[in-house]
Amino acid sequence: MTKRVRVRYAPSPTGFLHIGGARSALFNYLFAKKNNGDFVFRIEDTDVERNVKGGEESQLNDLMWLGIIPDESPMKPNPKYSPYRQMERLDIYHKYAQWLIDHGYAYECYCSEEELDASREEQYARGINAPKYDRHCLHLKEEEKEKFRKEGRKPCIRLKVEDHLTISFEDMIRGKVSFNNDDIGDWVIMKSNGIPTYNFAVVIDDHLMEITHVLRGEEHLSNTPKQIQVYKYFGWEVPTFGHMTIIVNENGKKLSKRDNNILQFMSQYRELGYLPEAIFNFILLLGWTPNEEREIFTIDEAKIIFDPKRMSASPSMFDQRKLNWMNAQYIRKLSDQEYLIFIKPYLAKVVDLEKYSDEELLFMGNMFKEEITFGAQIIDLLRPLFNYHLEENDEIKEILNLPSTPMVLHCIKHLLENVPDLEADTLKQLFKNVASETNTKGKFLYMPIRLKLTGQMHGAELVKIIKVLGKKEVLSRLNK
Numbered sequence: 001m002t003k004r005v006r007v008r009y010a011p012s013p014t015g016f017l018h019i020g021g022a023r024s025a026l027f028n029y030l031f032a033k034k035n036n037g038d039f040v041f042r043i044e045d046t047d048v049e050r051n052v053k054g055g056e057e058s059q060l061n062d063l064m065w066l067g068i069i070p071d072e073s074p075m076k077p078n079p080k081y082s083p084y085r086q087m088e089r090l091d092i093y094h095k096y097a098q099w100l101i102d103h104g105y106a107y108e109c110y111c112s113e114e115e116l117d118a119s120r121e122e123q124y125a126r127g128i129n130a131p132k133y134d135r136h137c138l139h140l141k142e143e144e145k146e147k148f149r150k151e152g153r154k155p156c157i158r159l160k161v162e163d164h165l166t167i168s169f170e171d172m173i174r175g176k177v178s179f180n181n182d183d184i185g186d187w188v189i190m191k192s193n194g195i196p197t198y199n200f201a202v203v204i205d206d207h208l209m210e211i212t213h214v215l216r217g218e219e220h221l222s223n224t225p226k227q228i229q230v231y232k233y234f235g236w237e238v239p240t241f242g243h244m245t246i247i248v249n250e251n252g253k254k255l256s257k258r259d260n261n262i263l264q265f266m267s268q269y270r271e272l273g274y275l276p277e278a279i280f281n282f283i284l285l286l287g288w289t290p291n292e293e294r295e296i297f298t299i300d301e302a303k304i305i306f307d308p309k310r311m312s313a314s315p316s317m318f319d320q321r322k323l324n325w326m327n328a329q330y331i332r333k334l335s336d337q338e339y340l341i342f343i344k345p346y347l348a349k350v351v352d353l354e355k356y357s358d359e360e361l362l363f364m365g366n367m368f369k370e371e372i373t374f375g376a377q378i379i380d381l382l383r384p385l386f387n388y389h390l391e392e393n394d395e396i397k398e399i400l401n402l403p404s405t406p407m408v409l410h411c412i413k414h415l416l417e418n419v420p421d422l423e424a425d426t427l428k429q430l431f432k433n434v435a436s437e438t439n440t441k442g443k444f445l446y447m448p449i450r451l452k453l454t455g456q457m458h459g460a461e462l463v464k465i466i467k468v469l470g471k472k473e474v475l476s477r478l479n480k
């Protein structure tokens with residue numbers, strides 16, 4: 001019987017869901033779904049000082065927003081694997097660390113920071129440029145330990161890394177990868193405060209939670225030999241690893257969380273009015289290539305066609321223009337009802353929603369549906385209609401001072417007073433009539449009217465603006 005596929009996304013709750021984390025989660029999720037397996041959400045919160053309040057909750061909410069629904073999580077635990085937060089599993093790590101000590105695979109280390117620093121300096125002085133722990137405490141006798149404890153020293157636990165060993169594994173994305181253990185010093189598995197380090201806790205958890213595949217970011221590649229060493233000591237089966245390439249910006253530089261030119265957090269996109277389906281689709285193509293030409297895929301399609309063999313081993317570029325294009329595609333596909341729900345929060349920034357019917361609000365939104373790439377753009381597009389402000393620049397003055405302008409304005413006022421309704425056909429006819437009565441066209445006809453109505457040279461179609469403003473408001477603005 002083949003093992004049930006189980007994968008996990010294991011964020012540290014040190015911040016909000018970032019594009020890189022979202023990608024790890026997404027590929028793990030698709031891999032699980034494609035193989036009828038489980039997608040586990042686990043919290044790696046051992047770096048206590050860096051944890052932020054609400055970090056776990058926001059990570060989970062953002063994942064769900066994207067449509068990535070964990071099968072198991074702290075909120076939805078399977079008793080067989082609980083708990084799902086590392087800080088609630090400390091006794092488990094202790095037990096396994098003790099087992100390693102008992103079998104000679106790990107040992108207590110009483111060295112102080114100062115002693116470790118001194119040893120490093122001494123190694124540098126000898127020309128060693130990647131110093132390692134000098135194994136001072138590897139063979140401590142019980143009475144020596146006792147003496148250290150009396151001095152008030154608290155030990156950490158180090159793994160005794162096997163010497164002269166090459167650790168190799170078949171990476172799902174990169175193929176065979178090898179590391180020489182001699183480059184790895186005896187690393188700390190349990191800190192003196194009793195909290196495990198990431199590389200140790202992750203192995204215990206992945207094993208106990210029966211994780212079969214680990215898809216994660218390239219930054220973890222060099223951690224993998226350390227983790228495999230722990231699996232070997234316990235005699236446990238090693239999961240299959242896959243390390244996804246870095247995400248780079250348009251200049252080919254690794255995306256840094258501090259790079260303010262690119263929005264990198266899911267919450268930022270959500271607030272600006274990006275659709276989760278579009279972000280999902282965009283991230284799907286960040287390091288994975290479909291076996292066909294098209295680029296638009298629903299989540300359900302992705303679950304079927306996702307093939308980890310098509311994950312790229314070269315850096316993936318974060319292309320904001322492509323994301324905008326994709327979001328625009330998804331916005332256009334929304335039904336009236338969906339679109340109305342989507343734009344209401346942005347309309348609310350410009351108008352009092354209570355004062356308009358859903359039909360009127362939809363009309364306002366539809367004025368820009370084909371134009372916007374994300375929801376919040378509606379705010380700036382609509383604002384001139386409601387917060388009238390005429391700029392005083394030369395170009396505007398020139399248009400308002402055209403000899404034909406008074407005539408055009410007079411004529412449209414007159415004709416508008418008598419139209420039966422403000423439907424598009426009626427208004428188009430009205431403009432034709434103004435054109436022929438005043439013998440104007442193009443900017444001579446439209447610009448003075450547009451400026452009077454919105455104070456801006458550009459914007460939505462005039463017939464739509466008139467409908468949104470209503471006859472009374474239009475006449476009052478034309479009269480100003």
Ligand code: GLU
Binds near residue numbers: 010011012215216
């Ligand atoms: N907590 C680790 C991180 O956020 C998880 C790494 C892993 O997937 O092993 O990077």
